[in-house]
Amino acid sequence: MVSENCLKLIREWLNKREITARNLKNDWFHGSALVINNLHAEDYLFWSLISHPVINQICSHVLNQYSYNNNEGYSLTGSAIRAVYGHQNAQQLHIDSNLPGCNHILSLQFCIPVDSFTGASGATQVVIGSQSNLEYPPNNNQLNSKDEANLIKLSAEPGDILVFNAGVWHGSSNKSNTERRAGIFLNYSRWFLKQSFDIANNIPDNIYNKLNEDQLRIAGSFYQPPLDSSENRGRKSSIPIIRHYNP
Numbered sequence: 001m002v003s004e005n006c007l008k009l010i011r012e013w014l015n016k017r018e019i020t021a022r023n024l025k026n027d028w029f030h031g032s033a034l035v036i037n038n039l040h041a042e043d044y045l046f047w048s049l050i051s052h053p054v055i056n057q058i059c060s061h062v063l064n065q066y067s068y069n070n071n072e073g074y075s076l077t078g079s080a081i082r083a084v085y086g087h088q089n090a091q092q093l094h095i096d097s098n099l100p101g102c103n104h105i106l107s108l109q110f111c112i113p114v115d116s117f118t119g120a121s122g123a124t125q126v127v128i129g130s131q132s133n134l135e136y137p138p139n140n141n142q143l144n145s146k147d148e149a150n151l152i153k154l155s156a157e158p159g160d161i162l163v164f165n166a167g168v169w170h171g172s173s174n175k176s177n178t179e180r181r182a183g184i185f186l187n188y189s190r191w192f193l194k195q196s197f198d199i200a201n202n203i204p205d206n207i208y209n210k211l212n213e214d215q216l217r218i219a220g221s222f223y224q225p226p227l228d229s230s231e232n233r234g235r236k237s238s239i240p241i242i243r244h245y246n247p
């Protein structure tokens with residue numbers, strides 16, 4: 001579903017960023033993982049994924065369902081690339097919806113392999129049905145027998161898109177080979193949930209100027225709260241809003 005050309009450009013971008021990250025020796029490398037957030041503001045290239053028609057059809061269906069008139073909207077709440085190197089234990093199982101056990105789907109998590117996700121490089125493991133569990137997964141993935149029986153591994157190749165309720169317990173599995181294992185993770189939420197990255201406001205001008213109305217809606221630019229009562233409107237705006245940071 002993701003084109004070869006798009007993947008090629010992303011790999012070229014990542015190869016360059018790996019060199020910068022190694023030279024800067026800052027904490028971009030968490031252990032043996034390189035994590036870069038805010039892809040929407042990194043390069044216009046990532047918008048071909050962020051506004052990918054298949055991803056947005058799924059969001060439009062799932063994240064609007066049960067909202068008022070099934071039509072309230074959704075926005076991007078996170079975008080990151082995570083690249084893992086060398087042998088690694090399985091990632092701590094977690095959720096990306098921040099509140100376990102919600103009865104409705106608040107957020108969707110999309111995983112886009114940049115390199116192969118396999119049994120050897122690390123599949124994405126999920127616990128089927130765990131969106132109903134009222135707690136976060138136990139430390140060190142010490143699952144009880146019921147959850148253990150529902151743990152499945154999703155292998156995926158570049159070009160594939162994995163998607164699940166962000167309230168499902170998940171994480172990458174044990175990595176036993178030494179090849180790079182990079183993936184892009186996009187999180188979308190119902191429109192009223194506060195974005196924990198300032199996506200609508202931190203897009204550089206050179207990217208912002210290329211975005212169309214649909215893309216700005218995905219960025220959350222129509223869902224920014226009014227500054228105060230002088231901005232005489234409700235919680236949505238009829239035009240995209242950008243708040244500029246003071247220098």
Ligand SMILES: O=C(O)CCC(=O)C(=O)O
Binds near residue numbers: 171
């Ligand atoms: O790498 C994976 O398969 C999952 C990563 C993940 O869940 C995350 O970074 O939030």
Ligand SMILES: [Fe+2]
Binds near residue numbers: 094095096109170
């Ligand atoms: Fe996750």
